[in-house]
Amino acid sequence: MVRPWGLTVSGLALIAVCYGLARFAYGLFLPAFQDAFHFGGTLSGVIAGGSFAAYCVTVVAAAAAVTRFGPRPVAAAAGLTAAAGMALVATATDAGMLAVGVLIAGASTGVASPPLAEAIGRWGPRHHHDRAQAIVNAGPAVGIVASGFVALSALGHWRVAWAAFAVTAVAVTCWVTLRLPGRAQPGADTGVVRPLGALKAVARDPRSWPALGAAALFGAATSATWSFGREHVMNAGGASATVSVLLWVVLGAGELVGLSAGDLIGRHGLRRVWTVALALLGTASAVIGLLPGLPVAAFAGIAVFGAAYVTLTTVIFFWITRMHPGTTAAAVALGFLMISAGQAVASPAVGALADRTGTASAFLACAALGVLGARAVRPRPRS
Numbered sequence: 001m002v003r004p005w006g007l008t009v010s011g012l013a014l015i016a017v018c019y020g021l022a023r024f025a026y027g028l029f030l031p032a033f034q035d036a037f038h039f040g041g042t043l044s045g046v047i048a049g050g051s052f053a054a055y056c057v058t059v060v061a062a063a064a065a066v067t068r069f070g071p072r073p074v075a076a077a078a079g080l081t082a083a084a085g086m087a088l089v090a091t092a093t094d095a096g097m098l099a100v101g102v103l104i105a106g107a108s109t110g111v112a113s114p115p116l117a118e119a120i121g122r123w124g125p126r127h128h129h130d131r132a133q134a135i136v137n138a139g140p141a142v143g144i145v146a147s148g149f150v151a152l153s154a155l156g157h158w159r160v161a162w163a164a165f166a167v168t169a170v171a172v173t174c175w176v177t178l179r180l181p182g183r184a185q186p187g188a189d190t191g192v193v194r195p196l197g198a199l200k201a202v203a204r205d206p207r208s209w210p211a212l213g214a215a216a217l218f219g220a221a222t223s224a225t226w227s228f229g230r231e232h233v234m235n236a237g238g239a240s241a242t243v244s245v246l247l248w249v250v251l252g253a254g255e256l257v258g259l260s261a262g263d264l265i266g267r268h269g270l271r272r273v274w275t276v277a278l279a280l281l282g283t284a285s286a287v288i289g290l291l292p293g294l295p296v297a298a299f300a301g302i303a304v305f306g307a308a309y310v311t312l313t314t315v316i317f318f319w320i321t322r323m324h325p326g327t328t329a330a331a332v333a334l335g336f337l338m339i340s341a342g343q344a345v346a347s348p349a350v351g352a353l354a355d356r357t358g359t360a361s362a363f364l365a366c367a368a369l370g371v372l373g374a375r376a377v378r379p380r381p382r383s
Contacts, residue, residue, distance in 0.1 A: 008132040010179040011116040012139045013172045014079055018112040020143010020252070021165045022082035022105035023051060024226060028147055028248045031231045031241075032158040037095040041228070041359065045351015047099045048227040051106025052219075052344035056337050058110030060199065063333055071115035072180040078115070079173025082108035083166045090162035110340075114333065119180050138259055141310070144252030151245045198330030202320070208331075211319045212338045214377040218278060218312050219342025221369040224350045224362045225285055225305055226343065232359040237292025247302050254306025261314035270379040274315045281308035282370020289363025313339065319379050 026033075030044055065074045085105025092098040120132045147165070154161040202208050224232075233239045233247055264273050287301035316335045324331040346369075350362040 006179045007119055008135050010172070010176045011075075011120065011132075011136045012142065014075060014112050014116065014176050015136055015139025016143035016146065017165075017169045017172050018078055018082045018108040018143075019140035020145075021147050022086055022169070023055075023109050024140065024144055025147040025151075025162075025165065026051060026102050026106075027226050027228065028151055028230055028245070029158050029161070030228065031234050031244075033095075033098060034231070036158075037092075037098060039095050041351040041354035041362075042348070043095060043099075043351070044231075045223075045227060045348040045354070047102050048223070048351070049344045049347035050099065050103045052340045052347060054103050054107035055110040055340040056344065058107045059113060059333050059337055059340075060110075062111045063114040063199075063330070066114045066118045070181065071119040072177060074111060074115040075119075075176045075180050076173055078108045078111035079169050079176060081105075081111055083169035083173065086162050086166040086169060090159045090166060113336070115180065117332070122181075137310075137314075138256065141252045141255035141259075141306070144255065144306075145249050146252075148245050148249035148252060151248070152242065155241050155245070198327040199334055202324050202327060202331050202334050205323070207323050208320065208334070210377055211316065211323070211335060211379070214274070214319070214373070215316045215335050215338035216342035216345075217369060217373045217377060218281075218316070219339035219344075220346035221278070221281060221285065221342075221366045221373060222305075222309060223343050223346035224354075224359070224366040225288060225302070227347050227351065228354060228359050228362060229288065229302065232288065232363065233292045233298050236359055237294075237298060239292070239295070239298070243295065247298060250299050251302045251306045254303035255310045257303075258307040258310025258314075261311040264311065265315065265318055270315055270319055271381055273311065274319075274378055275374045277308045277311040277315065278370050278374040280304055281312065282367045282372075282374065284308065285363050285370060286367035289360045289367065292360075315379075 026048060034040070034044065062074055062078070065077075082105055085101050085103070085108065088101030088104060089098060090101075092101055116136055117133075120136065147161075150161050150164060151158075154164070203212070229251070230244045230248060234241070234244045239247070261273065261277075281304075284301040284305040287297050288305070291297035291301070313336070316339065317332060320331045320335040346366070350365060353365060354362040
């Protein structure tokens with residue numbers, strides 16, 4: 001028997017591990033990695049881009065695997081992939097081994113999302129779906145906050161922190177395996193069935209192209225903060241290790257504020273929320289880039305960035321699914337794939353820019369993408 005709240009909370013924990021720890025904690029620990037392995041912005045951006053690119057590959061493969069094997073083994077694979085990647089990071093002896101570990105850890109995010117969407121959509125009571133999905137979507141914020149507190153407890157001992165992350169991933173994998181259902185039930189369509197065909201249909205529909213282009217632009221605009229946020233505040237702003245880690249905690253807290261995005265969209269519409277939130281994200285990036293040594297500005301900027309990030313992912317969710325109500329899971333997968341594609345392409349570019357002209361210029365480039373994109377690509381007026 002599937003218990004809806006057990007399924008939801010264990011799903012929240014899996015997303016927290018895969019996104020908040022395995023994927024986004026790279027930026028939190030980047031200063032320690034650079035000190036340990038002596039590499040600069042270009043390689044930092046390439047490693048970050050590889051993690052985002054891994055998502056693009058695994059989310060499609062996982063959607064197909066859920067159809068064939070059911071959600072339980074795929075969710076377990078996500079947790080074990082995260083654990084393996086983070087264990088490799090914890091034991092890395094050089095930058096190459098670190099890069100492989102970060103790539104494997106980042107791949108877990110793509111594996112985690114499809115089985116949870118399938119399980120909640122198929123086995124949860126219908127009145128529970130929206131609330132359950134909202135709770136699971138809070139996973140990255142919960143993981144980011146948790147990673148910040150772990151980093152505070154293990155300052156100067158990043159290997160211990162990543163080993164703890166790996167152990168946590170194993171424990172969460174065991175929990176999810178107990179809570180998720182096994183094989184898929186034939187005959188019920190939740191939008192995951194025939195995933196490759198559904199993905200192709202969404203991608204080929206001209207109505208999807210503005211939303212997919214906007215998703216890629218939005219992803220690119222976030223790349224400087226996710227990859228270099230803490231490093232910039234420490235190196236350019238002179239913040240202590242403790243203050244810069246607290247910045248990461250505030251980022252996660254800001255994401256939790258952004259969970260009210262659904263209400264904002266219902267009140268003001270997709271177009272207005274998208275325009276304002278993307279402009280705010282760009283402005284926040286500029287504030288972080290230009291004023292890293294002013295704690296009030298840096299903390300305010302990172303909080304606004306977190307809230308805007310979650311708001312914009314919610315806009316993409318509604319924008320793409322309203323056009324494809326019959327293939328919701330495929331539409332969401334493709335929309336989020338394009339966000340990661342934008343991050344994967346932009347991260348190496350902003351890393352190279354940071355090496356040549358300083359990290360502040362990388363933040364300003366991303367800020368320009370956000371501010372200009374807020375008016376260049378938008379949902380239709382009455383959406």
